[in-house]
Amino acid sequence: MIKFESFCEEIRNNIKAFLPVTYENAEVSVMDYQKLNTTYKGLMVKKEDETITPTINMDQLYKAYQNQPGVTMESIYRRIADIVVESPIQVNLKSIMDYDIAKDHLFIRVSSAETNKDMLANVPHQLKEDLAITYHVAVSMDEEGLSSILIKNGLLKQYGITAEQLHEDAMKNSPRIMAPEVSSLGAMMKELIEKDLFMMSPEEREMLQESIRESAQMPSFFVVTNHQKINGAGALFYPEMLDNLGKVFGQNYFILPSSIHEMLVLPDNGEISADELRAMVTEVNATQVAPAERLTNNVYHYDVCNHDFKVC
Known part of the structure; x- marks a missing residue:
């Protein structure tokens, strides 16, 4: 199996052969690309008249090449060519x-x-x-x-x-x-089923339905995210959001950092402790949340009277 460094170099040297002739003089580069929560090798193919181009995650492509049967170097080249040609980002600087x-x-x-x-x-x-x-x-x-x-x-x-x-x-x-959105955890899970966002198999659908049934026995979690449900954890800190949630609950509440995509909130009514919630967050992070999407293992508390957000 070709090593990752050789994989990147081979693609950098040969990708133009799979691109239209208009890319003959394009600049091809591979470099470390840093995003929030992750760093990866990124491939960029930039024509002279382009200001910004897609950065293609070479780490992901290499994993597909390693682990997915039928993924050949030629299929990798063609996948990259499709991204470069069909998804250029033209931006007015x-x-x-x-x-x-x-x-x-x-x-x-x-x-x-x-x-x-x-x-x-x-x-x-x-x-x-x-x-x-x-x-x-x-x-x-x-x-x-x-x-x-x-x-x-x-x-x-x-x-x-x-x-x-x-x-x-x-x-x-x-x-x-990124308009904010607040809903019950059960309602969000039902929405995922109805919209079939994950292209679920019948087995996966049954597992999620079982999770919904089980959630009925759990504390009343609410989900704070954005309308797109992507990178929505920041919606918790929108102007007046923390105070408005307190007004809805009529009391102090806990905040669980579910992922970079959403926060879970739970009224502090004495039914569950911060330690129990922290153990829950730690387990979910370790077993269910990809490293690039994790926030922390901490649990937070909002004091409505003092307008105070802090780690429990």
Whole structure:
């Protein structure tokens, strides 16, 4: 089996043979690409007239080549060629570099401060205990998903604004870009079945239905996310969200960091302890949540009267 380094080099040297002649003079590069919670080798094929191009995750392709029967090098080449040709990201750089335009496309994400500490050294952010709020510019959004750019210190300097101004504008704009959504855990699981988002097999569908039945016996968890249900954990920190949840519950409540995609909230009515909830989060993270989607093993508590969010 070809080693990963050779795999990347072979693709870098040969991918143009699978691309149209218009890519004859394109620049092909492979480099470390850092995102929140993960680092991977990324392949980029950039024509002279393109400002931004997709970064293709070589780690994922290599795993498919290793583990999936029938995946050949030729099929890898053709998959990459399809992505390069069919999904170019054409961006007006002014929409990113001109803050008067970019601020209308700002939104926040939440990640683990510890996991991303090296990256955060070069990124404007605010801490909520051991969670980090970072700021992003939405480049494009359609049925295929959201493309965005993480704002780093260099870009903030070019904007000529303070980190406080960036935070204020992003918090104001996030609910429009990534609208918040709150629902019961059971309702969300039923929605997944009805929409068949995961293309479930009959066995998988039965397992999820069983989970719904079991959840009826569990404490009343609510899910805080965004309408897209992707990178939705940050919705918890939208303006007045913490206080509004407290008004709905009429009491203090716990927050469980389910993943980067959602937070679980639970009224603090004395029926379950913080230690029990922490054990639950730790187990779920270890067995159900991919490393790139984990937040922390901590549980948080919100005091409605004091407006105080803290680690339990």
